[in-house]
Amino acid sequence: MIELRNVKKIYKDRTVLDVPALCIQDGGSVALAGANGSGKTTLLRILARVLRADSGTITAPDDVLYLPQRPYAFRGSVLDNVLIGAKDRREQALALIGNMELSALADKQAQSLSGGEMQKMALCRLLIRPCALLLLDEPTAALDTEGTELVCRALAQYKARTDCTVVFSTHTPQLTEKAADRLIQLRDGRIETDHGVWPVKE
Ligand SMILES: Nc1ncnc2c1ncn2[C@@H]1O[C@H](COP(=O)(O)OP(=O)(O)OP(=O)(O)O)[C@@H](O)[C@H]1O
Ligand SMILES: [Mg+2]
Incomplete structure (x- = not known):
């Protein structure tokens, strides 16, 4: 269970x-929307512990993977990037790269990828490792409809494999509808609405 109090x-x-109270059930998939x-x-960033809250308490797993809003590449090929932190999982890395339709680029220098290609690669680099809490900041912001669909499928497979909790931010309804069971709408730092995506669960 993830719990925030007076954060x-x-x-x-x-x-x-300004979040007075927020609970997220283990295994949930939460979309964060808002302007x-x-x-x-x-x-x-607070959930990922790369940023400290100024007040309040946060209970969240330590075993977190976090995709920042701006994807980046390390030196080396796409495959090298995906193998970072998972050196012995070459087969799985190639499968993930294939699922994202990046196979033709596996040996290409990662720093020369397009924005969308880099976003897909950055996601592969995360999804090769299991975690308890997966945090994704606008994971499909640079992707077209097809790329977004690939991410939806990859996330579903990852979730089935790891049973993790997922929290992602997005401006893309396609991703929210397919990958979330709960939608939290933020406005000026506060939770404006909070409900199941489809069907609406009250
Ligand atoms: N280091 C900082 N110093 C001052 N203000 C900041 C800092 N980081 C973020 N902010 C402000 O906090 C507010 C929330 O920013 P945040 O990045 O969380 O928004 P967001 O919902 O992710 O927006 P976007 O959809 O553009 O990514 C913004 O008004 C931003 O300007
Ligand atoms: Mg943002």
Whole structure:
């Protein structure tokens, strides 16, 4: 169970996140939506422990994988990138790369990929490892409809394999509908609405 109580993040005198209470069940898939600047990345970074809240308490697993909003590549090929932290899983790396339709690029220098290709590769680099909590910041922001569909499928497979909890931010309804069972809408750092995506579970 992930639990946040009275969590706030304040920059200068501006409160950018204010969450009095939030619980996420183990195994849940939560989409975070909301306008630019509404606090999605801030919440994900706090859950990933790359950012400290200014107040409140957070209970979340230590075993976290986090995809930042801006994907990046390390030096080396696409395959080298996916094998980072999973050196002995070459077969699985190639399978993940194939699922993302990146096989033709496996030996290409990762730093020369297009934005969308890099986003898919960054996701492969994460999904090769199991975790208890998967945090994805706009994982399909650079992807077309087909790429988004590939990510939906890869996430479903990963979830079936690991039984992890997933929290992702997105502006893409296609991803929310396919990959989330709960939609939290943020507005000015606060939870505006919080309900099941489809069918609506009250
Ligand atoms: N280091 C910082 N210093 C000052 N303000 C910050 C800092 N980081 C974030 N903010 C502010 O906090 C607010 C929330 O930012 P956040 O990145 O969480 O939004 P977001 O919902 O992820 O937006 P987007 O959809 O554009 O990614 C924004 O108004 C942003 O300007
Ligand atoms: Mg963001």
